[in-house]
Amino acid sequence: RKEVEQDPGPFNVPEGATVAFNCTYSNSASQSFFWYRQDCRKEPKLLMSVYSSGNEDGRFTAQLNRASQYISLLIRDSKLSDSATYLCVVNRHNQGGKLIFGQGTELSVKP
Amino acid sequence: DAGVIQSPRHEVTEMGQEVTLRCKPISGHDYLFWYRQTMMRGLELLIYFNNNVPIDDSGMPEDRFSAKMPNASFSTLKIQPSEPRDSAVYFCASSFLGPDTEAFFGQGTRLTVV
Numbered sequence: 001r002k003e004v005e006q007d008p009g010p011f012n013v014p015e016g017a018t019v020a021f022n023c024t025y026s027n028s029a030s031q032s033f034f035w036y037r038q039d040c041r042k043e044p045k046l047l048m049s050v051y052s053s054g055n056e057d058g059r060f061t062a063q064l065n066r067a068s069q070y071i072s073l074l075i076r077d078s079k080l081s082d083s084a085t086y087l088c089v090v091n092r093h094n095q096g097g098k099l100i101f102g103q104g105t106e107l108s109v110k111p
Numbered sequence: 112d113a114g115v116i117q118s119p120r121h122e123v124t125e126m127g128q129e130v131t132l133r134c135k136p137i138s139g140h141d142y143l144f145w146y147r148q149t150m151m152r153g154l155e156l157l158i159y160f161n162n163n164v165p166i167d168d169s170g171m172p173e174d175r176f177s178a179k180m181p182n183a184s185f186s187t188l189k190i191q192p193s194e195p196r197d198s199a200v201y202f203c204a205s206s207f208l209g210p211d212t213e214a215f216f217g218q219g220t221r222l223t224v225v
Contacts, residue, residue: 043202
């Protein structure tokens with residue numbers, strides 16, 4: 001079983017739709033959580049960190065449920081430019097900052 | 112800052128040849144990571160360094176792979192001998208450890224072994 005698991009998709013949605021991605025992690029020692037975005041044939045880039053209380057950045061909302069070891073990302077009013085692969089990432093501080101990436105969820109926003 | 116710089120951007124080599132990938136991290140960052148990305152396996156951590164010291168190389172596939180970080184501004188990943196199954200995009204990333212550690216990635220090296 002992979003340490004970080006995501007639904008690979010693809011998610012095909014129309015512009016303006018709301019879409020949600022889920023991610024589960026298996027190691028309870030995980031302490032920091034992130035969503036990265038990767039465009040086709042590009043490097044991954046940080047989208048947002050995920051805090052226990054939940055956090056929002058414009059159209060993007062991230063949630064963390066430590067008890068269930070579950071992370072989510074919600075995108076509202078999706079744009080064509082949101083088309084990308086979204087990577088769930090965990091960081092285990094007890095292993096000195098080792099970042100573990102999920103396989104990624106592919107999103108395609110259509111006009 | 113120019114960001115994480117990797118070279119070469121593309122590499123095509125014949126099976127059995129030695130391949131060396133290079134990385135210059137962001138100045139001041141104390142962590143450096145080497146990842147490999149394929150369609151089948153996604154983004155896999157190969158090895159990471161803290162203050163130039165290898166901390167975890169459990170992701171290195173086999174003895175054909177080796178990585179070094181002789182100083183804070185340079186790292187190499189070497190494959191000798193290369194095999195077709197090593198074909199992938201290899202990313203280098205660097206970060207500065209904190210409660211919310213963001214890793215900055217280079218543009219990657221696309222390796223094709225024929």
